[in-house]
Amino acid sequence: MAIDRTLTDLRDPLGRSSAVRLDRGRPMSATWDHDEAGAFVETLFAKHQGEIYAYLLRMMRDPEVAADMTQDAFIKAYKNYETLEKPENARAWLYQIAHRVALDEIRRRKIVRFLPWTGESRGAAPSAEHLAMEGRLSGDMQRALQKIPERQRAALLLAELHDLTGLELAAALGVSHVAARALLTRARESLRQALAIERAADAAAEAARDANHAMGADR
Amino acid sequence: MSRFGRIRRRPDHWATPHERARARASERLDGPLGLTEAAWLDEHLAGCPDCAAVAQAYEDDRLALRGLREQLPEPPRDLWARTSAAIERESGARGRSRSRSGSRVPLGALSGLAVIAVVVGVSAVSSGILVMGDQRGPGVSGEDPAANAAGSASAESVAQGTGAAATPFAVGAGDVAYVAGRGADLALSNIGVDEVCYADDTADCGTLADNGASRLAIAAAPKAIIGSPTDGSKAVVVGDDGAGGDQLFVVALPEDAPASPAPAVTPSEPPASASVDTSATEAPTGTPTATPDASAPASGAPAESAAPDATPSDAASSPPDITGEPTPSATPPTPTPSPTTLVASNSPTPEPTIAASLAIASGLEVVGETAAFSEDGRWFAFAARPVDRSSGPDIWVWRVGDASAHQLTNDGISVFASWDGDTVVGSRPTSDDIIDGTYEPTSFTVDPVSGVTRTAIGWDVYRPVLDPKGRRAVVWAGSITASDAGTELAPGTGRLELRTWNGSDRQTQGSGQGQSEGQPIGSGAVADFDVRWDESGSWFGVWVAEPTNPAMGRLSLYHVGADGSLDVPDGSPSDVPALPGFSIGEGRMAWATPPGQGGEGSRVQIVAWTDEAVGSVETTPGEDVVVVR
Numbered sequence: 001m002a003i004d005r006t007l008t009d010l011r012d013p014l015g016r017s018s019a020v021r022l023d024r025g026r027p028m029s030a031t032w033d034h035d036e037a038g039a040f041v042e043t044l045f046a047k048h049q050g051e052i053y054a055y056l057l058r059m060m061r062d063p064e065v066a067a068d069m070t071q072d073a074f075i076k077a078y079k080n081y082e083t084l085e086k087p088e089n090a091r092a093w094l095y096q097i098a099h100r101v102a103l104d105e106i107r108r109r110k111i112v113r114f115l116p117w118t119g120e121s122r123g124a125a126p127s128a129e130h131l132a133m134e135g136r137l138s139g140d141m142q143r144a145l146q147k148i149p150e151r152q153r154a155a156l157l158l159a160e161l162h163d164l165t166g167l168e169l170a171a172a173l174g175v176s177h178v179a180a181r182a183l184l185t186r187a188r189e190s191l192r193q194a195l196a197i198e199r200a201a202d203a204a205a206e207a208a209r210d211a212n213h214a215m216g217a218d219r
Numbered sequence: 220m221s222r223f224g225r226i227r228r229r230p231d232h233w234a235t236p237h238e239r240a241r242a243r244a245s246e247r248l249d250g251p252l253g254l255t256e257a258a259w260l261d262e263h264l265a266g267c268p269d270c271a272a273v274a275q276a277y278e279d280d281r282l283a284l285r286g287l288r289e290q291l292p293e294p295p296r297d298l299w300a301r302t303s304a305a306i307e308r309e310s311g312a313r314g315r316s317r318s319r320s321g322s323r324v325p326l327g328a329l330s331g332l333a334v335i336a337v338v339v340g341v342s343a344v345s346s347g348i349l350v351m352g353d354q355r356g357p358g359v360s361g362e363d364p365a366a367n368a369a370g371s372a373s374a375e376s377v378a379q380g381t382g383a384a385a386t387p388f389a390v391g392a393g394d395v396a397y398v399a400g401r402g403a404d405l406a407l408s409n410i411g412v413d414e415v416c417y418a419d420d421t422a423d424c425g426t427l428a429d430n431g432a433s434r435l436a437i438a439a440a441p442k443a444i445i446g447s448p449t450d451g452s453k454a455v456v457v458g459d460d461g462a463g464g465d466q467l468f469v470v471a472l473p474e475d476a477p478a479s480p481a482p483a484v485t486p487s488e489p490p491a492s493a494s495v496d497t498s499a500t501e502a503p504t505g506t507p508t509a510t511p512d513a514s515a516p517a518s519g520a521p522a523e524s525a526a527p528d529a530t531p532s533d534a535a536s537s538p539p540d541i542t543g544e545p546t547p548s549a550t551p552p553t554p555t556p557s558p559t560t561l562v563a564s565n566s567p568t569p570e571p572t573i574a575a576s577l578a579i580a581s582g583l584e585v586v587g588e589t590a591a592f593s594e595d596g597r598w599f600a601f602a603a604r605p606v607d608r609s610s611g612p613d614i615w616v617w618r619v620g621d622a623s624a625h626q627l628t629n630d631g632i633s634v635f636a637s638w639d640g641d642t643v644v645g646s647r648p649t650s651d652d653i654i655d656g657t658y659e660p661t662s663f664t665v666d667p668v669s670g671v672t673r674t675a676i677g678w679d680v681y682r683p684v685l686d687p688k689g690r691r692a693v694v695w696a697g698s699i700t701a702s703d704a705g706t707e708l709a710p711g712t713g714r715l716e717l718r719t720w721n722g723s724d725r726q727t728q729g730s731g732q733g734q735s736e737g738q739p740i741g742s743g744a745v746a747d748f749d750v751r752w753d754e755s756g757s758w759f760g761v762w763v764a765e766p767t768n769p770a771m772g773r774l775s776l777y778h779v780g781a782d783g784s785l786d787v788p789d790g791s792p793s794d795v796p797a798l799p800g801f802s803i804g805e806g807r808m809a810w811a812t813p814p815g816q817g818g819e820g821s822r823v824q825i826v827a828w829t830d831e832a833v834g835s836v837e838t839t840p841g842e843d844v845v846v847v848r
Contacts, residue, residue: 034310041306045299053294067295071302078306141283160284165249185245192276 037081044090045074051162052098058157059102061146069105073098095164095172099154106150140202144194152187159184236263237270244274248281443588443800446472448754449596453619457585457601464606466581467617467624579617580624586612586634588749588762588799593638594687598667599624600643602634604706611653611706614645616667627665628672632701634708636662636682637750639689643667646682646699653705657712660699681710682748685720686756691779692720693750693759696737709747715740715761717777717785738785741775741794751803758828760803762810771813772797776826776833790833792826 052073057066076097077084084093145153155173158164164172170180233239243252243260252260264271440459447453452472460466583603590601597619604612610631617624633647643665648658660681665672680694697713716737740761747764749772757779764772774797778786787793792808801810807827826833 038306038310042299042303045302049294049298050291053298054291057292063292063295067298067301070294070298071305074302075305075309079309141280156284159249160281161288163288181246181249184249185242188245188248188277188280189241189273191280192273195276195280 037078040081041074041078044077044094048091048094049074052094055095055098055157055162056102058145058161059150059154060105061142065105069098069101073101076101089171092164092168092171095158095162095168096174099158099172099174102154103150140195140198144191144198147194147197148187148190152183152190155180155183156187156191237267240264240267240270241273241277244270245277247274248277442585443590444470445590445592445599446802447592447596447619448594448804449592450619453596455579455590455592455599455617457590460581462582462606464582465585465603466578467583467585467601468578469576471576577622579621580615582606583615584608587747589635589637589682589684591635591638591751593641595641598638598641598643600627600635600638600667602645604631608703608706611701611708614643614665616643618667627667627670632705632708634682637684637692639664639685641667644683644685646680648699648701648708649679653701655700655702655705657698657700660695662694680716680718681713682750683718683720684750684752684759686752686759686779687754688756690720690756691717691783693717693740693761694737695745695748710745713745714742715745715748715750715763717779717783719783740777740785747772749799749801751801753803753808754805758803758808760801760808760810762797762799762801764799770799772799774801774808774810776803776808788828788833790826791828792824795824797824 049070053066053070056069056073057063060066060069073094077094080097084090145156148156151173155169158172159169167177169184170177173180173183175183233242240260240263243256244264246252247257247260251257264274441456442459442465443457445455445457447455454470454472456468456470458466458468579599580603582605584606586602586604590599592599599617599619601615601624602612603615604610612634613629613631614627614633614635615624616627627643628645628647630647630651632651632653633645636644636646638644644662645665646660646662649661650658659679661679662681662683663672680696681699683692683694685692694716695710695713696716696718698711700709700711701707702709716739718737741763744766745763746766746769749762750759752759758776759779760774760776762772762774764770773794775787775793775795776791778788778791780786792810795810796813797810798813801808803809806829807825809823809825812822812824
């Protein structure tokens, strides 16, 4: 059931009729060309791995997880090669796959509350330097982003950092154009409020530190 | 509200003008507004400082985000190697799936049949679909283990749409194979398990469908099938020998089962003699296959002194408290091939037939669930006692390629525990004269070639089950009880523990070492247990028999962290009802539920894990389901 949904969505990233797929002479299960798919995915990888990895890293904040998921996304691209209708849609299609991988992972993490595995934790919070080095969002913006719902976060990241617009954004998010626009609007508002909270917390912490400092100086 | 108004408000249902203004302020960032809306927004923002501030915040946040556009983090350098390796595996799996697509039979169709499952590892199939031309290089196949460990190898439907699933997650590629059959009509089938569902989501995962079947032409109903860890085509079957005892015989499984239209519905097969596919008849003794230090004398020597030139004379001089004499003969007294119980296939049906190729032992009663291949796949060991119970259990070994198994110990009180490399680890009571009662256990190693036995293990533990890396062992720490005139050994008072293992040789020295480090596993009375590690040595399953009914038990999955700590990740089965015999490996564990649960038959349940998650999937119910390693 969910698989069906996935395939349907992937079949036509830009929301048009999926009947076209059948006209390509490459039925789903049997005859698509492994070499062609492999070569295509390799090209896609060379071209887009950086941004896909960046998107997943920004969504997940864990380099290891992001790398695994990037791998996953390209494997899915390979497996669903026949669902790509037009090569020029490949980027949005790829983002759609990556987006779904990210949402699945996030959902999984919510459901499978995992015990930390001592010594093998892959989700350790990276240091601030590491964050800066990786060119990721940091500080209150990052925290705020992590606090807004993941679909909104995805919409914002895709629109603002990954420059997906209009139909591309809708395709990547797997929703209609109108819904994508509404999602983005909600995301901006959520981010604004989350940022305000983060900044207030920062200010409070700062004030507390100053107060401590002042008390220490008094002594 | 007028009808007109309701219609007008539908697309943009603003509770307040401020809400509308904020939505428009956001939309304005993505593209020009219509002239009317743009004018309205400007007017509103001019008169509403709050909304103007919000609009400004949207723009600021957007700039902050966009400022990071060009700062792309660097993906790991080996990402392509990992990805292409996984894709290559995937293409291999696809090829296999397709080759069987004509024969897919849902497991439900097997309801009412005996079902036996064995996890068969599917090795990566290199089909060369990806040709690396750039600096990322062709070294993809070497990346396989890492890619597997990353747990992101595959993510498609379990059965390509036949078992629709709600957002299952991918686990490493591989098949679970099982034997199903009624009477002499057995079929080997495979089910692809590359996705599983979360523990609370299994209903959405659907049930598994197999993707191929081959006839298994053996007369005896199999009790267990133990697959070779290195040779996917080889398995040892434990079955009824028709004379009150067990028979062990070898079958050759198809490595890539081709399509067959209808498993388990073939016409009857005429009895015929087994075809022996091996000509190896030389005695196992003295062959150069044993590792030198496995056959070294045991006189308290540390590992370094292990003599590579150990000979059978060393055996005679070593503490002979267990073995007496090794049984070097290739024609042991008890086991004899029983060709009449084997059925070769000359069935006219097109599907491939798996015939028993070699009976390695019969006329025995296999004891416990510990039978296992050594890690290198060259040896197979089990514990068995005479059917008439004229004595208790002894350890038997079969070297792959030999004509038959041979008895390794003959004290009648030794059981096989596990393999330490290619050395047998066994256990027995410390006393030689066993009557019914409680005894302290001891464990020892035996070289399967020379029969040299050593009480090399400093722990007074029972049946240590070593992980394949030789780092840790799950042991019974406590007493053992003997019953039925000393022919039946069972755990007494104590508990299962996870301990660090320093190697059987070093253990002789620091016998106290590790004693205090045991981490308890479960609690309560244990009538019998079966512990199996996966190939990584990081996961193990513990099956504990019900005290009242040893044909039933409870199974748990444990994980050992890099620091040796024990945990039970969420989603892992913990004390779930299970029949004896389970398989573990390649990131999955498979077992059979007892029949009658929920008024249904048994199911094969499979739990699979990646580095970060544990999920499960199961088959539809069948009757008398038995899952085997």
